[in-house]
Amino acid sequence: MRATGKLRAVFGPANRSSLVHEMTEENRRLLAQREAETQQWETVRRPDGSTYVVPRNPDDKSLR
Structure with a gap:
């Protein structure tokens, strides 16, 4: 793992x-x-x- 970290420091991700x-x-x-x-x-x-996500229009089923 240390060698990988050193390579990333030189070459990037x-x-x-x-x-x-x-x-x-x-x-x-x-x-x-x-x-x-x-x-x-x-x-x-x-x-x-x-937080949680709710449908804006519960009756709209077009994209679900």
Whole structure:
């Protein structure tokens, strides 16, 4: 484990990908779908500070 830590200090993490690339059409569609999915939920905070997620419109079953 110590050797791995030393290698990471020199070479960085093993999995490194570029964030500067063009989005493909498939990625754009997936992003739009994920954004639509997140819009149907609402985060509720309890008085003790914990949170939970509830549907904004319980009657809407389009994405579930």
